[in-house]
Amino acid sequence: MIYFGAAAFGAFMELWDKINEILMIINDQVLMTLIGVVFGIQILYILLFFFKAKVYPKAKVQHKFGIVIPARNEKDVIADTIKCLLNSDYPRDKFDIYVVADNCTDNTAELARNAGAIVYERFDPDPKHHKAGYALKYLFEKIMEEHKGEYEAFIKFDADNLMEPDYISRMNDAFDYGVKCARGYSNSKNIDQNIVAGISGLWYIRDCRFASHFRSVIGQGTMLGGAGMMFAAEIIEKHGWDCLSSSDDSEFTMRRLNQDKIKTMYVKDAIVYEDQPATIKDTFAKYMRMARAIHNLFWTQGIKSFFLFFVRWKWTYLDMFMTLMFIPICVLMCIWLPIYYIYIMLFYGIMLFKNGVHYYDLGTGQEMFWKYLTTIGYALAFAFVTAFILQALLAVVLERKRIKAPIRKLIPTILLFPLFMIIYAAAITIGVFKKPKWKQVKRNASKVSVATASPDAGDAPPATEEVSNE
DSSP: OHHHHHHHHHHHHHHHHHHHHHHHHIIIIIIHHHHHHHHHHHHHHHHTTTSOOOOOOOOSSOOOEEEEEEESSOTTTHHHHHHHHHTOSSOGGGEEEEEEEESOSSSHHHHHHHHTOEEEEEOOOOGGGOSHHHHHHHHHHHHHHHHTTSOSEEEEOOTTOEEOTTHHHHHHHHHHHTOSEEEEEEEESSTTSOHHHHHHHHHHHHHIIIIIHHHHHTTOOOOOOSTTEEEEHHHHHHHOSOOOSTTHHHHHHHHHHHHHOOOOEEEEEEEEEEOOOOSHHHHHHHHHHHHHHHHHHIIIIIHHHHHHHHHHOOHHHHHHHHHHHHHHHHHHHHHHHHHHHHHHHHHHHSOOOOOSSOOOOHHHHHHHHHHHHHHHHHIIIIIIIIHHHHHHHHHHHHTTTTSSSOGGGGHHHHHTHHHHHHHHHHHHHHHHHSOOOOEEEEOOOOOOOSSOSOTTGGGSOOOEEEEOOO
């Protein structure tokens, strides 16, 4: 009986050993390879920061633009955005400003009209349609019905954006050069408001300076960032606004690439300022919404882009696939890595009893335990904390002339930049599995000095807006 018990225990231990080997292969060879590929490309872009981004030559023709702004209960910011656009250095007869007041319960429409915009009001009781994509679809249907052929290109802004006076001119240079779709440089209105706003703003600056910057060097496409996106009117004339997800900018990027072979190019000198969330709660809600939409986009347009790479043999297709793949990889990391390493450390951290077939002695258990603990410690210290602090520091140093804040005030932001990735990863993981509900998001005071009609906007109290977190 004792012999049978020992033999059974030995067989069980061999099976357990095999399971551990399989788990180790999944972790070390499969998951780590995927992580290495996805993140390795981004690291490469960072290391090649010293290349100069493409600059488009001065346009020979001043093309006519339609500026489109979706707005829902934006009474506190819409007028400043319109006035900022009207102070552009681009000829006034070469652009019109359209605002779609979407399901507003305030006087956004009235303020937008008084500021100088052409306004359409939209009311749709279906909460599933309370997204910017549906508002833009409605707006473009109206423009195509009443002004088809009048515009050569469109630029989409958010209701709270401010932009440098030469923004339209810079986009016109790119459009005149032949660019059909483009994004600008995403700067922050409130990067020094607090650490949360600083980290969020620095994330976008970092993305522009490294990822989008080098892509423009090699003539490859990038992902649209929403604010200030420019696209040819022929796209709307052909498709209408066909991007209705909560991440309509990313969807627009992928649909144009996959359907129309149009890459989104980066115009580094077209600078737009975005309002960043200043609380962890609002930051969390923002990335939960984004994650769910991009995760769904990965399994549709992302997978399609992967296979089109092998048909068209253009790097942009594979690059955009891996950019979208960041979301499912992040979710996998947040779920798999903690479970796996906690399990494996517990396994080797306990003493397994000797038996006649197979055993782990105390020494082996302790050795493996400390090996994994040391590996995790080094990975967190150098591959995570140090790496992201250095990225933030490099971005600030390189972009110091564009950042509208004293560098000394950003030191806490730089040091706590890895914290953003923890919030980001947690929000993404929860967002993929849980459909976020509508939230009230606070607007923040703007301290940016650009050519607006409200130079004292920085003294204004925070306002609020309703956004769809579906």
